[in-house]
Amino acid sequence: MARRADGGGVVMGVHSADDADQEVPVTPSTTALGGSKNPWKRWRNQVPGDRRWQTLWLVVSVIAIAIAAIGFTVGAQSRADSAHPDHTAVRAAVDGVTALMTFAPGDSPEKRAEVAKHLTGSIAADYKARGADVVFPNAVASKVTMTTTVSSAAPGEKHADFMTVLVFATQEIHVGQSDGYPERVGIARWITVTKVDQDWRVSRVENISPQ
Numbered sequence: 001m002a003r004r005a006d007g008g009g010v011v012m013g014v015h016s017a018d019d020a021d022q023e024v025p026v027t028p029s030t031t032a033l034g035g036s037k038n039p040w041k042r043w044r045n046q047v048p049g050d051r052r053w054q055t056l057w058l059v060v061s062v063i064a065i066a067i068a069a070i071g072f073t074v075g076a077q078s079r080a081d082s083a084h085p086d087h088t089a090v091r092a093a094v095d096g097v098t099a100l101m102t103f104a105p106g107d108s109p110e111k112r113a114e115v116a117k118h119l120t121g122s123i124a125a126d127y128k129a130r131g132a133d134v135v136f137p138n139a140v141a142s143k144v145t146m147t148t149t150v151s152s153a154a155p156g157e158k159h160a161d162f163m164t165v166l167v168f169a170t171q172e173i174h175v176g177q178s179d180g181y182p183e184r185v186g187i188a189r190w191i192t193v194t195k196v197d198q199d200w201r202v203s204r205v206e207n208i209s210p211q
Contacts, residue, residue, distance in 0.1 A: 105145065143175070189205055
């Protein structure tokens with residue numbers, strides 16, 4: 001609505017049909033649409049503090065994923081080692097215990113030499129000096145005959161150059177010249193076998209149950 005310049009009455013404003021059909025083009029605001037569609041450009045336009053936090057979280061995430069991958073690999077390898085124990089070491093423990101704990105008063109030097117091949121370290125030196133007395137007190141003087149049969153064996157702790165093996169066995173013991181039935185004793189021993197020139201040898205015998 002407009003007023004005439006000469007003081008006359010009010011003149012209603014007039015719009016043509018062409019004016020009504022015209023539209024003013026509106027350009028979408030980049031800010032209103034949430035910023036640039038380029039994620040790299042949006043990341044660069046952030047406050048520096050925000051970029052530092054995002055970078056830090058990215059680094060932490062990568063490190064966490066790497067640690068998890070390493071842990072999974074090591075755990076899988078450990079489970080594989082446990083599932084496939086070194087049967088050569090277990091066999092050496094069984095053979096060593098059987099040889100060491102099977103003897104008779106009339107054993108020849110050759111027989112003792114065969115036993116010594118299964119031993120190493122201090123137990124080898126002790127056996128060389130005392131013979132069967134290492135296994136059974138006064139075995140030589142009492143003319144003890146012992147036969148040992150291993151019933152089962154299980155691997156224990158494994159290291160680079162030695163391993164422990166749990167051995168269960170039965171011993172038949174004759175003392176002197178008695179004609180009676182032998183005494184039967186069940187035993188359990190921790191046997192440590194040590195690698196010597198790629199072979200496993202018994203280096204220690206520890207009691208678990210009384211003889």
